[in-house]
Amino acid sequence: MASLVKPLLHVAVGVILHQQQVLLAKRAAGKHQANRWEFPGGKLEQGETVVAALKRELAEEIGITVLEAEPFMQLQHEYPERCVLLDIYLVTDFSGEPHGAEGQPLYWAELSELDRLSLPDANQPIVEKLQAAFLVSA
Numbered sequence: 001m002a003s004l005v006k007p008l009l010h011v012a013v014g015v016i017l018h019q020q021q022v023l024l025a026k027r028a029a030g031k032h033q034a035n036r037w038e039f040p041g042g043k044l045e046q047g048e049t050v051v052a053a054l055k056r057e058l059a060e061e062i063g064i065t066v067l068e069a070e071p072f073m074q075l076q077h078e079y080p081e082r083c084v085l086l087d088i089y090l091v092t093d094f095s096g097e098p099h100g101a102e103g104q105p106l107y108w109a110e111l112s113e114l115d116r117l118s119l120p121d122a123n124q125p126i127v128e129k130l131q132a133a134f135l136v137s138a
């Protein structure tokens with residue numbers, strides 16, 4: 001019998017904002033929310049802090065060293081098969097050159113086009129808050 005209790009996954013998510021653009025990575029086929037454009041990040045390991053997970057995931061996934069990050073927002077979203085608690089950080093300083101270290105495509109998206117791209121369903125409030133906070137209209 002399927003479990004009636006969905007797992008709650010705590011996820012560290014990094015937003016890298018540079019001149020009205022944010023860095024997105026394409027989720028692999030076959031994964032949860034496959035083929036969507038996500039902010040790099042991933043699940044906390046047991047006993048790990050959010051910032052430690054953020055640093056580890058961004059090193060593993062896009063090959064950068066996070067030097068400074070500040071909390072931006074936290075949100076919980078219920079998918080049909082799992083719940084996620086997204087801890088979203090603005091990465092304000094890093095070293096290294098971002099690249100798809102796991103073979104995934106990266107894309108610098110304009111803040112203004114974020115609502116036209118296919119992001120994970122949980123991400124709509126992040127897009128709205130980023131646009132409200134940082135989008136400068138031409």
Ligand SMILES: Nc1nc2c([nH]c(=O)n2[C@@H]2O[C@H](COP(=O)(O)OP(=O)(O)OP(=O)(O)O)[C@@H](O)[C@H]2O)c(=O)[nH]1
Nearest residue numbers: 011013032033038039040041042043084120121122123
């Ligand atoms: N990284 C990331 N995960 C997100 C975002 N939005 C969102 O709903 N998620 C969800 O958060 C969950 C965990 O993320 P993940 O799959 O990156 O975890 P991970 O890097 O540890 O991957 P793994 O399971 O392959 O080891 C997934 O269910 C994913 O769909 C987002 O913007 N970025």
Ligand SMILES: [Mg+2]
Nearest residue numbers: 040041042043
């Ligand atoms: Mg990940």
